[in-house]
Amino acid sequence: MNGHNDPVVLTDPDASDRFGAALAKLVVPGDVITLAGPLGAGKTSIVRGLLAALGLAGEAPSPSFAIVQPYAPPDTILPVLHVDLYRIDDPNEIAELGLDDAAAEQLTIVEWPERAPAGYWPDALALTLSFTADGGRALTALVPAPWRARWPLK
Ligand SMILES: Nc1ncnc2c1ncn2[C@@H]1O[C@H](COP(=O)(O)OP(=O)(O)OP(=O)(O)O)[C@@H](O)[C@H]1O
Numbered sequence: 196m197n198g199h200n201d202p203v204v205l206t207d208p209d210a211s212d213r214f215g216a217a218l219a220k221l222v223v224p225g226d227v228i229t230l231a232g233p234l235g236a237g238k239t240s241i242v243r244g245l246l247a248a249l250g251l252a253g254e255a256p257s258p259s260f261a262i263v264q265p266y267a268p269p270d271t272i273l274p275v276l277h278v279d280l281y282r283i284d285d286p287n288e289i290a291e292l293g294l295d296d297a298a299a300e301q302l303t304i305v306e307w308p309e310r311a312p313a314g315y316w317p318d319a320l321a322l323t324l325s326f327t328a329d330g331g332r333a334l335t336a337l338v339p340a341p342w343r344a345r346w347p348l349k
């Protein structure tokens with residue numbers, strides 16, 4: 196059973212950045228984090244905060260162009276695959292991206308997991324962002340067993 200939790204309120208872009216940085220303290224190779232939510236919900240903002248806290252200097256590019264953007268030591272303290280499935284039209288294309296090839300050795304973080312078949316990443320920390328009435332963001336999490344002891348973030 197996956198656990199649902201109270202929403203985390205991210206009042207401004209800085210809060211999204213800090214949330215990504217807090218995630219960075221907990222991730223281990225083999226983890227998958229999915230980031231769902233509408234266009235402009237703040238998915239990449241969290242990834243940028245996470246990558247910066249993992250040591251990446253300079254701003255991470257949005258991977259929408261590349262679909263799969265890898266990072267590796269020494270640029271980041273662990274290998275990271277930043278995936279953006281926005282441009283995937285057919286779920287069958289996802290198998291061709293080779294996302295599973297080194298999944299055990301790296302952190303995989305996926306924007307637009309809605310483009311993948313349901314249940315594609317059963318062990319992922321599944322985050323969903325939505326807009327709040329006052330211009331911020333609310334984040335809800337589906338927390339699978341590998342993440343139970345790590346959630347909520349401190
Ligand atoms: N907590 C927040 N409150 C208000 N604005 C935010 C928050 N987090 C991020 N933003 C802003 O939302 C905008 C969109 O952010 P971002 O590019 O991260 O969204 P996205 O979900 O990755 O978009 P896309 O669907 O295009 O991939 C940016 O201007 C960013 O600064």
Ligand SMILES: [Mg+2]
Pocket residue numbers: 238239240257306
């Ligand atoms: Mg994005």
